[in-house]
Amino acid sequence: MDPGEIAVISGGIALIAALAWFFFGPKKAAAALSTGDAQEVRVTVKGGYSPDLIRVRQGVPL
Known part of the structure; x- marks a missing residue:
């Protein structure tokens, strides 16, 4: 593999990791x-909604 192929593969892996963190992160x-x-x-x-996750106590009116 030449340096160009390694750069493209590394960039693709970094992009996939960033997208996974954005959608499935905390x-x-x-x-x-x-x-x-x-x-x-x-x-x-x-x-968008802020906060995007709400924690409430079950059985108590909201």
């Missing part, structure tokens, strides 16, 4: 706040 999570008898979460929708 997500930012937010926990719901308990206010009285319900849970409250503030979600911002601006080009």
Whole structure:
């Protein structure tokens, strides 16, 4: 293999790794706040959801 082929293969592997990290990497999570008898979460929708993962307690109204 010549240096050009090695560079292309290395670049392809790096691109695949970056895409895998972007789609399957860690997500930012937010926990719901308990206010009285319900849970409250503030979600911002601006080009996507922030936070993109919400953790709530089962059986408690949201």
